[in-house]
Amino acid sequence: MARLKGKAVVAQSGGPTAVINASACGVIQTALKNSGVFTGVYGALNGIVGVLTEEMFDLGKEDPREIDRLKRSPSAALGSCRHKLKSLDKDRTDYERILEVFQAHDIRYFFYIGGNDSMDTAAKLGRLAREVDYEMIAVGVPKTIDNDLAYTDHCPGFGSVAKFNATSVMEAGRDTEALYTHDTCTVQEIMGRNAGWITAATGLARRVPEDAPHIILLPEVTFTLEKFVADVRQCLKDFKRCFVAAGEGVKTADGKYLGEAGGSFGKDSFGHAQLGGAADTIRAIIEKEVGVKCRVNRAGTAQRNAMHFASRTDVQEAYLVGAKAVEAAMKGVNGMMVTLERTGSGDKYGVSTGLVELEKVANGEKFVPKEFIGADGISVTDAFRAYAAPLLRGEAEIEIGPDGLPIYARLAKHRVARKTGKEYRI
Amino acid sequence: MARLKGKAVVAQSGGPTAVINASACGVIQTALKNSGVFTGVYGALNGIVGVLTEEMFDLGKEDPREIDRLKRSPSAALGSCRHKLKSLDKDRTDYERILEVFQAHDIRYFFYIGGNDSMDTAAKLGRLAREVDYEMIAVGVPKTIDNDLAYTDHCPGFGSVAKFNATSVMEAGRDTEALYTHDTCTVQEIMGRNAGWITAATGLARRVPEDAPHIILLPEVTFTLEKFVADVRQCLKDFKRCFVAAGEGVKTADGKYLGEAGGSFGKDSFGHAQLGGAADTIRAIIEKEVGVKCRVNRAGTAQRNAMHFASRTDVQEAYLVGAKAVEAAMKGVNGMMVTLERTGSGDKYGVSTGLVELEKVANGEKFVPKEFIGADGISVTDAFRAYAAPLLRGEAEIEIGPDGLPIYARLAKHRVARKTGKEYRI
Numbered sequence: 001m002a003r004l005k006g007k008a009v010v011a012q013s014g015g016p017t018a019v020i021n022a023s024a025c026g027v028i029q030t031a032l033k034n035s036g037v038f039t040g041v042y043g044a045l046n047g048i049v050g051v052l053t054e055e056m057f058d059l060g061k062e063d064p065r066e067i068d069r070l071k072r073s074p075s076a077a078l079g080s081c082r083h084k085l086k087s088l089d090k091d092r093t094d095y096e097r098i099l100e101v102f103q104a105h106d107i108r109y110f111f112y113i114g115g116n117d118s119m120d121t122a123a124k125l126g127r128l129a130r131e132v133d134y135e136m137i138a139v140g141v142p143k144t145i146d147n148d149l150a151y152t153d154h155c156p157g158f159g160s161v162a163k164f165n166a167t168s169v170m171e172a173g174r175d176t177e178a179l180y181t182h183d184t185c186t187v188q189e190i191m192g193r194n195a196g197w198i199t200a201a202t203g204l205a206r207r208v209p210e211d212a213p214h215i216i217l218l219p220e221v222t223f224t225l226e227k228f229v230a231d232v233r234q235c236l237k238d239f240k241r242c243f244v245a246a247g248e249g250v251k252t253a254d255g256k257y258l259g260e261a262g263g264s265f266g267k268d269s270f271g272h273a274q275l276g277g278a279a280d281t282i283r284a285i286i287e288k289e290v291g292v293k294c295r296v297n298r299a300g301t302a303q304r305n306a307m308h309f310a311s312r313t314d315v316q317e318a319y320l321v322g323a324k325a326v327e328a329a330m331k332g333v334n335g336m337m338v339t340l341e342r343t344g345s346g347d348k349y350g351v352s353t354g355l356v357e358l359e360k361v362a363n364g365e366k367f368v369p370k371e372f373i374g375a376d377g378i379s380v381t382d383a384f385r386a387y388a389a390p391l392l393r394g395e396a397e398i399e400i401g402p403d404g405l406p407i408y409a410r411l412a413k414h415r416v417a418r419k420t421g422k423e424y425r426i
Numbered sequence: 427m428a429r430l431k432g433k434a435v436v437a438q439s440g441g442p443t444a445v446i447n448a449s450a451c452g453v454i455q456t457a458l459k460n461s462g463v464f465t466g467v468y469g470a471l472n473g474i475v476g477v478l479t480e481e482m483f484d485l486g487k488e489d490p491r492e493i494d495r496l497k498r499s500p501s502a503a504l505g506s507c508r509h510k511l512k513s514l515d516k517d518r519t520d521y522e523r524i525l526e527v528f529q530a531h532d533i534r535y536f537f538y539i540g541g542n543d544s545m546d547t548a549a550k551l552g553r554l555a556r557e558v559d560y561e562m563i564a565v566g567v568p569k570t571i572d573n574d575l576a577y578t579d580h581c582p583g584f585g586s587v588a589k590f591n592a593t594s595v596m597e598a599g600r601d602t603e604a605l606y607t608h609d610t611c612t613v614q615e616i617m618g619r620n621a622g623w624i625t626a627a628t629g630l631a632r633r634v635p636e637d638a639p640h641i642i643l644l645p646e647v648t649f650t651l652e653k654f655v656a657d658v659r660q661c662l663k664d665f666k667r668c669f670v671a672a673g674e675g676v677k678t679a680d681g682k683y684l685g686e687a688g689g690s691f692g693k694d695s696f697g698h699a700q701l702g703g704a705a706d707t708i709r710a711i712i713e714k715e716v717g718v719k720c721r722v723n724r725a726g727t728a729q730r731n732a733m734h735f736a737s738r739t740d741v742q743e744a745y746l747v748g749a750k751a752v753e754a755a756m757k758g759v760n761g762m763m764v765t766l767e768r769t770g771s772g773d774k775y776g777v778s779t780g781l782v783e784l785e786k787v788a789n790g791e792k793f794v795p796k797e798f799i800g801a802d803g804i805s806v807t808d809a810f811r812a813y814a815a816p817l818l819r820g821e822a823e824i825e826i827g828p829d830g831l832p833i834y835a836r837l838a839k840h841r842v843a844r845k846t847g848k849e850y851r852i
Contacts, residue, residue, distance in 0.1 A: 016600070016601045016604045074601075075600030075604045166831055171728055174499075174731055174834065175441075175501050175728075175730065178442045205831060207827075296724070297726030298723065299728065300614075301601040305597035307597060309734045313830075347828075404585075404589050404630075404819040405589070405592055408596070408597075
């Protein structure tokens with residue numbers, strides 16, 4: 001089979017992570033090295049949106065040192081998006097526009113770094129391309145701090161956000177401990193709308209029972225007022241303090257988020273907590289029902305970009321899945337996402353990569369399984385520790401300026417001239 | 427003059443920092459090395475409270491490696507407190523109790539690591555001791571993330587919280603940038619109730635105009651709705667996004683905190699924002715007045731304990747002031763606090779230590795001066811950058827376990843037997 005020649009486009013999608021740029025770097029450096037196959041390597045501005053609007057830049061014109069610096073830079077340097085394409089059956093306009101842009105620029109390779117939705121987009125695009133007989137290859141690169149993609153042992157982005165949050169909980173836990181004569185409870189809100197992987201990972205910080213977090217609230221475990229209040233009271237009795245790591249997606253039995261509407265504990269029961277996140281509701285509950293002061297910590301978007309203490313393992317694996325996506329594409333692999341497969345545990349931890357159909361990933365979602373959650377519903381098991389710990393190992397290398405702060409990449413983004421002669425409004 | 431011999435007590439007070447343990451380590455290691463002077467080195471549990479309740483532990487019995495690990499451990503390992511002693515004129519009970527405990531244990535040296543209030547306590551204690559003719563020496567060790575102590579160039583604790591927050595703003599700023607098609611504004615709330623030093627330091631993250639933070643809100647600059655809204659609008663026009671670093675102590679013209687009562691913008695104008703912090707009020711203002719989505723990040727207590735990315739300069743200086751306090755005490759210095767004096771700037775930055783009367787420090791407070799604040803009221807000047815940057819330099823060494831997380835000290839706290847035979851309730 002003659003190898004498909006043409007340009008490659010790489011794009012980033014969804015919430016940024018500490019290592020999504022490392023994956024982009026893996027794609028870009030590997031593609032640039034293979035100029036016999038890839039006649040150009042373009043970046044799309046803000047994910048698929050940049051393809052639709054034909055806003056792309058030539059990554060071959062970037063300073064190679066700046067491309068290399070992507071390995072050590074958080075967030076999405078190409079720009080990200082949350083644009084969800086319509087179902088192919090309902091409205092083909094967006095997909096046809098993408099193919100129009102691809103054809104105009106002779107783009108034959110599409111590397112999409114993202115989560116379920118991105119894999120869905122890439123899969124549908126590939127399907128339409130086959131229908132209209134446009135020869136192209138689409139390969140997915142996994143990315144999500146949430147660690148909720150199915151068919152891969154874990155997701156690049158998770159190890160770093162887990163390492164930062166577990167460390168942050170450990171550190172803030174020491175604060176609560178030092179000042180227990182003053183502040184008795186702290187609740188730290190952790191990202192993860194549906195799956196509780198990141199919140200669970202804060203459990204690694206608890207090496208001995210007195211360590212924070214004493215109570216872990218996962219979206220996978222239904223929140224009940226009575227049990228929570230009893231758990232807090234018991235914790236205060238045991239340790240004179242209580243540190244709660246709360247997943248932002250914690251829900252009550254009726255399926256309501258604790259954050260958005262105060263769950264079942266609306267305005268009437270707990271003031272106006274419904275305007276904040278899960279942690280605000282939990283603080284209101286602790287202050288009203290237990291009667292002790294409670295502080296709220298919420299790193300917000302800072303947590304998923306905490307490159308300054310990212311996991312070296314995570315950075316290396318993020319680069320690996322990017323590079324492997326290009327290698328697979330060069331072998332003619334199409335419509336697949338690169339996966340991580342664990343080859344050993346503990347000190348022998350390692351990974352190899354595999355491949356899975358984009359369609360499968362698009363429709364899968366992986367929650368924290370029962371065997372990883374303690375019988376008390378508020379802790380993690382040794383099996384979870386064994387799963388998670390290797391993913392947090394090692395500290396990512398970063399560059400630091402004379403002002404003591406990191407130096408992160410900023411691409412020049414040399415624009416590629418438009419060829420379709422159309423404005424496309426999304 | 428015959429050198430005073432007796433036991434030493436070291437205590438920590440106020441909000442924890444990344445490096446208050448490094449100061450304790452400087453005190454403890456230097457005192458333990460001079461056993462000819464210090465017949466014992468005790469730690470007080472939870473600051474002055476532990477002296478009042480006679481809950482002290484023998485630091486000489488700790489594993490020396492654990493003492494050394496204090497240099498690399500955040501929060502207050504001895505326990506801290508927010509207990510404020512009454513005025514000496516009004517009620518001498520607490521002070522007399524302290525002297526009773528000191529006498530019972532032959533404690534002749536008191537090293538108090540803290541801010542204004544702690545220096546006030548130490549000063550008053552020294553005054554009473556002279557009155558009742560109990561020979562003792564009290565020396566203060568500066569500590570506060572707020573950097574608001576007068577008579578010292580800067581305060582140990584500031585460099586580290588500044589480094590973490592500036593980095594965190596830089597990282598979260600990249601998130602806002604990557605997703606500007608989705609989230610347009612982010613406000614990150616930074617500690618500092620009265621003085622805006624830490625918030626100002628986030629300005630170091632803005633190396634070029636497009637970098638976050640675009641708007642810095644300091645307690646030193648009165649917040650007005652009209653100007654703020656205009657500033658946000660201009661920023662959105664310039665950069666398509668706006669990142670606000672907001673000091674928790676930002677106030678409106680009537681002197682009200684923006685956080686506690688929504689400032690002048692109470693319930694009626696901006697929903698129920700008054701229940702949150704300054705950032706919640708600012709978010710409400712942006713969403714209502716500017717009409718764009720705004721996210722809130724608030725690291726809370728995690729920021730002041732962020733040892734995982736503490737400033738090496740800060741750690742070294744924190745240790746230095748602790749060690750110097752003991753050396754000064756051994757020379758008979760009494761009723762003074764150790765200060766840091768800058769000996770050079772830029773690449774030639776360095777410090778020497780000085781001494782200042784505790785009373786002076788107790789009544790001083792240092793705000794961000796006009797020459798450090800940009801003419802627009804929402805930025806910092808090059809003079810501030812030159813002042814702050816050296817304090818953030820270098821990364822503190824920490825130990826990391828096989829689980830990828832830091833290993834922080836935990837003292838055994840071998841209790842000293844009570845001698846006064848009294849329960850003292852505070």
